[in-house]
Structure formats: C-alpha cells, structure tokens
Amino acid sequence: MQEFKKEVSFVEKNKIAIKKKNMFIVNYIKDVFNGVKSLVVGLRRTMYYFSHHKEIITEQYPDNRDTLVLPDRFKGEVILVHDENNEHACTGCTACELACPNATIKIITKFDISPEGKKKKAIDKFVYHLELCTMCNLCIVACPTDAIKMAQTFEHSVYNRAELTKVLNKQGSKIREGVE
Amino acid sequence: MVEEIGRTADGDIIINVGPQHPATHGVLHLVITINGETIKKVEPHLGYIHRSIEKMCESLTYRQFIYVTSRMDYLSSHINNHACALCVEKALQIEVSSRAQVVRILLDELTRIASHELWWGAMAMDLGAFTPFFHAFRERETINDIMEETCGARLTMNYIVPGGIMQDIHPNFQKRIKDFIKLYKSKISEYDELVTGNIIFQNRMKGVGYLSAEDAISFGVTGPAARGSNISCDVRKIYPYEIYDQLEFVEVLETGCDSFARYMVRIREMNQSIRIIEQLVDNIPEGDFQTKTKAVLKLPKGEFYQRVETARGEFGVYIVSEGGTTPYRIKFRSPGFSNLSALDHMARGSKLGDLVAIMGTLDLVIPDIDR
Numbered sequence: 052m053q054e055f056k057k058e059v060s061f062v063e064k065n066k067i068a069i070k071k072k073n074m075f076i077v078n079y080i081k082d083v084f085n086g087v088k089s090l091v092v093g094l095r096r097t098m099y100y101f102s103h104h105k106e107i108i109t110e111q112y113p114d115n116r117d118t119l120v121l122p123d124r125f126k127g128e129v130i131l132v133h134d135e136n137n138e139h140a141c142t143g144c145t146a147c148e149l150a151c152p153n154a155t156i157k158i159i160t161k162f163d164i165s166p167e168g169k170k171k172k173a174i175d176k177f178v179y180h181l182e183l184c185t186m187c188n189l190c191i192v193a194c195p196t197d198a199i200k201m202a203q204t205f206e207h208s209v210y211n212r213a214e215l216t217k218v219l220n221k222q223g224s225k226i227r228e229g230v231e
Numbered sequence: 232m233v234e235e236i237g238r239t240a241d242g243d244i245i246i247n248v249g250p251q252h253p254a255t256h257g258v259l260h261l262v263i264t265i266n267g268e269t270i271k272k273v274e275p276h277l278g279y280i281h282r283s284i285e286k287m288c289e290s291l292t293y294r295q296f297i298y299v300t301s302r303m304d305y306l307s308s309h310i311n312n313h314a315c316a317l318c319v320e321k322a323l324q325i326e327v328s329s330r331a332q333v334v335r336i337l338l339d340e341l342t343r344i345a346s347h348e349l350w351w352g353a354m355a356m357d358l359g360a361f362t363p364f365f366h367a368f369r370e371r372e373t374i375n376d377i378m379e380e381t382c383g384a385r386l387t388m389n390y391i392v393p394g395g396i397m398q399d400i401h402p403n404f405q406k407r408i409k410d411f412i413k414l415y416k417s418k419i420s421e422y423d424e425l426v427t428g429n430i431i432f433q434n435r436m437k438g439v440g441y442l443s444a445e446d447a448i449s450f451g452v453t454g455p456a457a458r459g460s461n462i463s464c465d466v467r468k469i470y471p472y473e474i475y476d477q478l479e480f481v482e483v484l485e486t487g488c489d490s491f492a493r494y495m496v497r498i499r500e501m502n503q504s505i506r507i508i509e510q511l512v513d514n515i516p517e518g519d520f521q522t523k524t525k526a527v528l529k530l531p532k533g534e535f536y537q538r539v540e541t542a543r544g545e546f547g548v549y550i551v552s553e554g555g556t557t558p559y560r561i562k563f564r565s566p567g568f569s570n571l572s573a574l575d576h577m578a579r580g581s582k583l584g585d586l587v588a589i590m591g592t593l594d595l596v597i598p599d600i601d602r
Contacts, residue, residue, distance in 0.1 A: 085430065086430035087430075089428045089429050089430045089433075090429065090430065090431075092424050092428060093424055093425050093426075093428070093429050095424075096421055096424050096425055097362055097425075108369050108372065121379075122379050122380040122383070122401075124379075124380065124381070124382070124383035124398065124401070125379060125383055125384075126383040126384055150294070150295070151295075152291050152295035152296075152298060152299075185298060185387070186383075186384060186387075187295075187298040187389045188383060188389060188397060189294065189295065189298070189389075192392075192397060201383065
C-alpha cells in the first residue's frame with residue numbers, strides 16, 4: 052500500500068514538474084508576446100503623431116515676433132509711465148527703492164522751486180538696474196501713485212553691461228499736476 | 232604600495248558623473264566607486280550652485296525674502312512661496328480670506344502637475360526615450376500659460392504674499408483651467424501607452440533601487456519617493472494647511488519599494504491633483520484677495536515653523552525672529568537634500584546603468600539641494 056502511495060506521489064510530482072515546465076514555456080511566450088505588444092502600442096502613438104502633424108504646438112519664435120502677444124501681467128522690465136505731455140506720476144517717495152530686495156532702483160531727488168517760491172521735492176533721475184532685477188513685482192505693488200509698471204518686453208540682450216543701467220524718466224519730463 | 236590615480240586600494244575604479252552631465256539635471260557631482268559595472272559607493276559632491284540663500288534672507292524683510300525661495304526648487308516655486316507666506320502669517324496671526332486660500336491651492340496643485348509632468352518627460356529621457364519629453368511639455372505649456380496670464384511669470388512667480396495673493400485672478404483663469412483639465416484627461420492615456428506599459432521601461436524599473444520603509448524613514452526621505460515605500464507622509468493629510476482638510480483626495484501609496492513604485496506614485500498623484508482642482512475651480516468664493524497688513528511687517532520674538540508638501544516632499548521654513556523687520560535666522564528644510572542622502576544606499580550593488588534610473592525616480596532638483 053505504502054509503495055503504491057509513493058508511486059502515486061512520484062507520478063504526481065512528475066506531473067507537476069511537467070506542468071511547471073509547460074507553464075514556464077507558456078509564460079515565457081506570453082511575456083514575449085506582451086512585450087512586443089507593449090512596444091507596438093507605444094509605436095502606434097508615435098506613428099499617429101508622425102502622420103498627424105497638422106497640430107503645431109510650439110511657438111515659431113522669432114518668426115512670429117510681429118504677432119506675438121504677451122499677457123498684460125507679464126513681467127518684462129520696469130518702466131516709468133509717461134503720458135503725451137511728457138509727464139509722469141512719480142513723486143520721488145522712494146517706496147519702490149525700499150521695497151526692492153536687490154537694490155535695483157535708485158532714485159535721485161532734487162528740489163524744484165515753484166513760481167510762488169515754494170520748494171517741492173521731485174525726481175532728478177530714476178535709475179533702474181535691469182541687470183539686478185528679478186522681476187518680483189514688489190516695487191509695482193509698493194508704488195502709491197501707480198507711476199511705474201511692468202512692460203512686456205523680454206529681449207534684453209546687449210553687448211555691454213553698462214547699457215542695462217537705465218534712467219527711466221525721460222528728458223525734460225515733469226510730474227503730472229495734482230499727483231501728491 | 233603606491234596607489235594608482237583613479238583607483239582605490241582594492242583596485243576599484245573611481246569615476247566622476249557630473250558636474251556637467253545631462254542625466255544629473257543640473258550641477259550635481261557624483262564620485263562613484265565601481266567594480267566592473269557594479270556600484271560600490273556613490274558620493275555626492277555638492278556646492279556648485281550654492282548661493283547662500285539662507286544667509287541672504289537674513290538681510291531681507293518678510294515681504295522680500297519670499298521671492299528668493301522661487302529660485303530653490305524652481306519647478307515647485309509656487310509651493311515654496313506658499314510655505315514662506317504661511318509661516319509669516321502664522322507668526323503674525325493674519326487671517327487669509329477664503330478666496331485667496333482657494334486660489335493658492337489651485338495654483339499649488341497646478342504647479343504639482345507641471346512638476347510631475349516635467350519629471351515624467353525627463354525620467355523617460357534618462358532611460359533613452361526621447362518622444363515622451365515633448366508630450367509632457369505639451370501639457371505643461373498649458374499650465375505655464377495659465378501662470379503667465381495670472382501671475383505674470385512662467386517659472387518664478389512670486390505671486391503669494393503674506394496676507395493673500397499679489398493681484399486678483401485673471402478673468403480667464405477659471406476657463407483656462409477647465410480647458411487644461413479637458414486636455415489633460417484626453418492625453419493622460421498616452422502616458423501609459425508610451426511609457427508605463429513599455430516592457431523595456433518596466434524591466435529597467437521593477438526591482439531596481441530598492442528602498443525599504445525603515446531605510447526611507449532613517450534617511451528622512453519624504454514625498455513621492457517615500458510613498459513608493461508605503462510610508463504615509465503627505466503633509467497635506469497629516470498636518471493640513473489652508474483648506475486641505477476639507478478637500479477630497481487620496482494619499483497615494485505604493486508597496487513596491489522600487490523605482491517602478493515611485494514612478495506610479497507620481498503618475499497617480501497627478502490624477503489626485505486634478506481631482507482637487509476639479510473640486511475648487513467652480514467654487515472660488517468672492518471676497519478680498521488680500522488681507523490688509525501693515526506696511527512694515529514685524530514678527531514677534533520667537534521661533535516659527537511651517538511645513539508644506541511640494542512636488543518632491545516636505546518643505547519646511549524655520550524662522551527665528553528677534554522682533555525686528557528682518558529674520559535673525561532662516562532655515563529651509565528642502566526635500567531634495569534628504570532624498571539625495573538615500574541615493575548611496577539605493578544604488579549600492581546595482582549596475583552603473585541603473586544609477587540614472589534610480590536618480591530619476593528621486594526627482595532631484597539641484598538648486599533645491601544646494602540652496
């Protein structure tokens with residue numbers, strides 16, 4: 052009886068071993084098939100975009116310079132806003148100078164003497180160091196009279212570093228009437 | 232015995248990867264000891280892009296120091312700014328309006344998706360697949376356009392200020408986010424088709440770079456890298472800030488502990504971020520976008536700490552104040568630095584070619600490590 056049992060178990064073991072071997076081969080073929088399939092799935096996506104190339108998602112810069120529209124809030128560089136009479140709204144309070152983390156802005160003030168003989172503080176030079184600016188927008192927020200704002204320019208490359216230090220107030224400009 | 236140059240006493244070869252190497256995504260210098268092709272030791276050399284940001288912050292006021300943190304982890308700069316603003320608000324006990332809170336979280340999650348998308352493209356490129364990079368940038372470009380329109384910059388936004396946000400949201404903000412969700416949902420299946428299911432990719436990721444849960448904790452690994460080892464460490468769930476405790480989302484966990492698990496965590500996390508955005512985008516409350524604060528912020532004397540979950544892990548801001556307008560000391564706990572410390576442990580014993588795959592799944596941003 053015992054011998055018979057042993058025999059059965061031996062046969063069963065053998066069967067399991069054969070089954071395992073078969074399973075191994077089946078799994079192997081499955082793996083190969085699935086592997087090739089996964090590559091085909093990926094390549095199909097690639098070929099789809101290869102044959103459907105109408106959708107251009109890249110910016111055609113610099114060919115589109117004339118039509119390029121940047122959002123209003125884009126932070127390119129600080130400018131002092133001048134109106135048609137060559138007047139600005141900067142009182143020379145130096146709030147922007149204090150708000151700037153990198154000492155980008157330096158305001159040099161002078162005293163204008165009005166016709167009545169009163170002294171009035173005004174800006175002589177609004178010096179702006181573009182090379183130090185990180186476009187953090189803190190000066191714009193700090194300005195109490197909205198005299199400065201961010202321009203949408205972004206092509207700042209120059210050959211000489213000194214050209215990046217700018218004087219923002221235009222020649223002969225003065226403060227607008229009524230701005231305190 | 233005279234040691235040969237470039238070899239250890241055991242005869243192993245020492246080679247340098249970086250500091251200028253495309254796979255390190257920056258100026259990371261790894262000194263690797265290899266025996267044949269098997270890595271015996273990885274030694275990161277840091278400091279190539281150190282800008283002493285913490286020291287710089289000591290001379291800046293509490294409004295000014297926020298912009299510097301955009302330059303650390305530049306891919307999740309918005310979340311870094313958020314952490315700094317939260318820390319200052321905590322110290323001054325400023326109540327932020329619910330409108331500002333919702334907009335902040337929306338932008339945080341958009342940043343997280345943008346960061347993970349860039350990581351996904353770069354990860355595939357590390358392993359030799361170039362096409363996914365362009366697919367990832369297509370979606371990321373949409374997020375960058377939203378940022379450009381509302382915040383005024385594409386990468387270093389500086390939009391969050393103590394007390395709220397700098398400007399009110401752009402009128403197109405909600406519409407463009409909805410467009411993005413639509414685009415994302417139509418394209419996310421491509422990610423799986425192109426990379427996740429790919430047999431070459433799977434064979435290079437599965438079982439590579441094993442990091443057990445115990446090791447992850449002892450190295451201080453956080454973020455998706457730790458969640459791939461089944462560690463629950465999402466700051467948004469454990470220490471909720473803003474209104475994260477009222478939102479429905481799942482903390483993504485994987486049990487694989489290998490590179491593939493960390494990959495899957497990030498892919499699934501993007502879907503959770505989309506879920507958060509969907510809950511909030513139509514429910515932006517009316518109200519002020521910024522609470523009125525004093526012109527000059529002065530923190531009370533003491534120590535303040537605030538942590539947030541960036542795309543890479545836990546980011547912490549620690550401010551020591553003496554009561555003045557500038558901090559006495561600032562310490563940033565950056566996720567990249569701690570995650571990098573586990574690289575040596577993970578890469579030991581694996582092949583040189585796998586080092587790039589392991590490094591890719593940690594999602595290292597070098598300015599974040601060096602600061």
